[in-house]
Amino acid sequence: MDTLDTLLMAFISIVLINNLVLTKFLGICPYLGVSGRIDMAFGMGMAVTFVVTLSGTMTWMIDHWILMPMNLEVTRYVCFILVIAGAVQLVEMYIRKFFPSLYESFGIFLPLITTNCAILGLCLFVNLWGIDNLPEAAVLSFGAGIGFTMAICIMAGIRENLNMADVPRCLKGAPITLITAGLLTLAFMGFAGMIK
Amino acid sequence: MILADIFELWNSAWPAGLIMLGLGIGFAVVLLIASIKLKVEVDPKVEQIHKALPNIDCGACGFAGCSSYAKAVAEKPSLIGLCAPGGAQTAAKIANILNLQISDSGPTKRPIVHCRAHTNDKTFYAKYQGIPTCISANALVNVQACKFGCLGFGDCVSACKFDALHIIDGLAVVDYKKCTGCAACSKACPRNLIEMVPFAYENMMTVACSSKENGKTTRSICKVGCIGCGLCAKQTDIFTIEDNLARLDYGKYKPTEQTETALNKCPTGVIVYRGKSAPAAKHPALKKQPPD
Numbered sequence: 001m002d003t004l005d006t007l008l009m010a011f012i013s014i015v016l017i018n019n020l021v022l023t024k025f026l027g028i029c030p031y032l033g034v035s036g037r038i039d040m041a042f043g044m045g046m047a048v049t050f051v052v053t054l055s056g057t058m059t060w061m062i063d064h065w066i067l068m069p070m071n072l073e074v075t076r077y078v079c080f081i082l083v084i085a086g087a088v089q090l091v092e093m094y095i096r097k098f099f100p101s102l103y104e105s106f107g108i109f110l111p112l113i114t115t116n117c118a119i120l121g122l123c124l125f126v127n128l129w130g131i132d133n134l135p136e137a138a139v140l141s142f143g144a145g146i147g148f149t150m151a152i153c154i155m156a157g158i159r160e161n162l163n164m165a166d167v168p169r170c171l172k173g174a175p176i177t178l179i180t181a182g183l184l185t186l187a188f189m190g191f192a193g194m195i196k
Numbered sequence: 197m198i199l200a201d202i203f204e205l206w207n208s209a210w211p212a213g214l215i216m217l218g219l220g221i222g223f224a225v226v227l228l229i230a231s232i233k234l235k236v237e238v239d240p241k242v243e244q245i246h247k248a249l250p251n252i253d254c255g256a257c258g259f260a261g262c263s264s265y266a267k268a269v270a271e272k273p274s275l276i277g278l279c280a281p282g283g284a285q286t287a288a289k290i291a292n293i294l295n296l297q298i299s300d301s302g303p304t305k306r307p308i309v310h311c312r313a314h315t316n317d318k319t320f321y322a323k324y325q326g327i328p329t330c331i332s333a334n335a336l337v338n339v340q341a342c343k344f345g346c347l348g349f350g351d352c353v354s355a356c357k358f359d360a361l362h363i364i365d366g367l368a369v370v371d372y373k374k375c376t377g378c379a380a381c382s383k384a385c386p387r388n389l390i391e392m393v394p395f396a397y398e399n400m401m402t403v404a405c406s407s408k409e410n411g412k413t414t415r416s417i418c419k420v421g422c423i424g425c426g427l428c429a430k431q432t433d434i435f436t437i438e439d440n441l442a443r444l445d446y447g448k449y450k451p452t453e454q455t456e457t458a459l460n461k462c463p464t465g466v467i468v469y470r471g472k473s474a475p476a477a478k479h480p481a482l483k484k485q486p487p488d
Contacts, residue, residue: 066215075212079219086223093227093234100236104263166327 007139014143020118021151022188024125027118031152032177034109041156043102044109045149047091049142052119054087055080056141059123060134080123081114088114118148154184241293242270248289249282254357256280256378270294280305281376305377305392307370308470311346312404315366317419318342334386341417344406346389355384372472393446399471401444401455403428408439415464422466428458442467 020026027048034044059080067073092110096103103110113119122144131137158180167176246266253261257278259268269275273294277287283304291298319341324333330351333339339347348366360374361381368381368390382390389406403422407414411423424440432454434445444467449455459467469475 062219070211070215072212072215075216078216082216082219082223086227089227090230093230096236097234104260 003135007135010136010139011143011146014140015147015150016188017191017194019147019151019188020121020144021148022185023192024118024121025185026121027116027148028181030109030112030116031148031155032174032181034106035152035155035159038153038156038160040105041152042149043099044106045145045152047095047106047110048113048116048119048148049145050091051084051087051113051116052122052145052148053138053142054090055084055119056122056126056144057134057138058083058087060126060131060137060141063127064132076124076127077120080120084119084123085114118144151184155181158184239270242266244293245270245290248286248293249279250286250376252281252357252376254281254376254378254380256376256380280378283377303394303396305379306372306375306395306400306471307377307379307381307390308393308400308402308404309346309368309370310389310391310402310404310406311344311367312466312468313342313345313367313418313420314364315348318345318366319417330384331386342407342409342414342421344387344389344408345418345421347387351384351386352381352390355380370470372470372474395471396446396449397451397471399469399474400446401449401451401459401467402446402470403435403442403444403466404468404470405441405466408441410440414440420464420466423464425463427461427463428467431455431458431461 014020018024021028021031030044030048035041062079062083063073063076067076067079088111091113092103095106095110122141126137126140131140159177162176162180171179243266246263249262249266251262255261257265257275257280259265265275265279269278269290273291273296276290276294276296276298279286279290282289287298321338321341324336324339326332326336328349330347330349333347333349337343346367348363348368350361350363350368352368353361353363357378357380358374358376360371360376362369362371368385370381377392379392382388382392387406393400393402405414405420405422407418407421409417409421411425414421414423422440422442424437424442426437426442428435428442429437432452434448434455435442435458436445437443459469
């Protein structure tokens with residue numbers, strides 16, 4: 001029961017309170033780049049969720065079972081990037097096979113998940129926060145992906161409606177998007193301190 | 197001393213290298229299995245066609261982008277020639293890849309804006325302060341006196357991916373040096389002012405007006421509109437008057453003396469040249485002033 005409590009807390013904390021996009025400002029590139037339409041944003045969120053779950057769990061295993069016993073923490077970054085790149089390749093092949101239209105609409109953003117700093121960030125945060133059991137690391141990784149999906153979908157929904165709004169000429173395009181992102185972040189700051 | 201340092205470096209480096217190598221091989225095996233299991237068969241012709249296309253994803257062909265057009269054209273060769281930016285060259289390349297012969301598709305098409313009224317030439321009953329797009333302004337009946345003329349909010353400009361259209365003093369003007377003929381502007385214009393015209397010559401003559409009002413009304417609301425007087429049609433039969441509006445048969449157009457006379461005789465100066473090196477139109481108001 002206690003473990004379940006911890007896992008639930010970890011999940012809520014990574015989705016709402018320590019949301020990678022909205023409070024740690026990681027993964028801003030796809031957050032602004034693919035948030036034009038809500039269906040594409042959701043697809044992107046799902047792809048990132050898959051990659052981050054896989055790589056977060058695997059990096060924890062590699063970190064704890066190979067690198068730490070052998071005192072090779074220096075190679076952490078290289079190993080993590082290797083895992084992420086491999087996972088992205090896997091996702092790309094999978095999406096190309098089963099969702100060709102989604103693959104077309106992603107274009108360059110799909111391979112760019114490799115360089116999505118939210119994913120490497122999460123892998124490093126799991127280490128930084130001293131998570132020492134596998135289930136918690138897995139839940140955190142999955143939660144980070146869900147948090148990203150939520151943030152990008154909220155953004156896409158706002159931007160779809162923003163297209164119809166009468167935006168001042170000097171703020172059209174990128175400026176209003178960045179202002180929106182800032183306001184969204186401010187709103188999510190309200191969650192800070194909810195869980196100790 | 198140095199040798200010892202090197203040895204120490206080597207001793208601490210090799211396990212790291214070995215682990216990286218091991219991990220690399222592990223992932224390589226996983227990806228290899230995945231690539232065999234999840235292999236997608238792609239027609240080599242589709243890839244070749246995709247390479248032959250301009251890859252600007254303009255959407256002129258009616259497909260989402262160059263890659264989807266490549267796929268469609270490989271299956272249905274009758275779609276050859278839809279690529280406007282690529283033109284005849286690309287069509288020939290695609291035909292070559294598909295082992296087909298194509299007939300000459302005619303001259304490349306370029307847009308012509310059938311209006312030449314700048315803000316000063318137009319008449320307004322009131323000031324429009326709504327959403328600044330043509331499509332919403334067009335919903336309002338009396339947004340400007342002329343029901344047919346260019347609204348000047350630039351829906352065509354935002355549709356153009358090549359920066360080849362600009363609103364100059366309330367009128368959309370095509371920059372033919374940048375235009376690729378993708379017809380996006382022609383689809384964007386809510387008043388259907390922009391016609392895709394086959395440019396048999398570098399510069400084409402055209403009647404830059406769409407007003408179907410009678411001559412008196414047109415004259416009262418626009419300084420440069422076509423009044424349907426028929427002077428041009430008397431000069432040469434390539435001009436016809438229909439609904440108080442002169443029209444030019446672009447298929448029959450040839451730069452001759454008659455067309456030149458028709459251009460000079462036009463009382464409102466609405467017959468103009470459009471194209472890469474088109475001479476600037478003489479404004480009727482400027483004509484009357486003595487040259488200095």
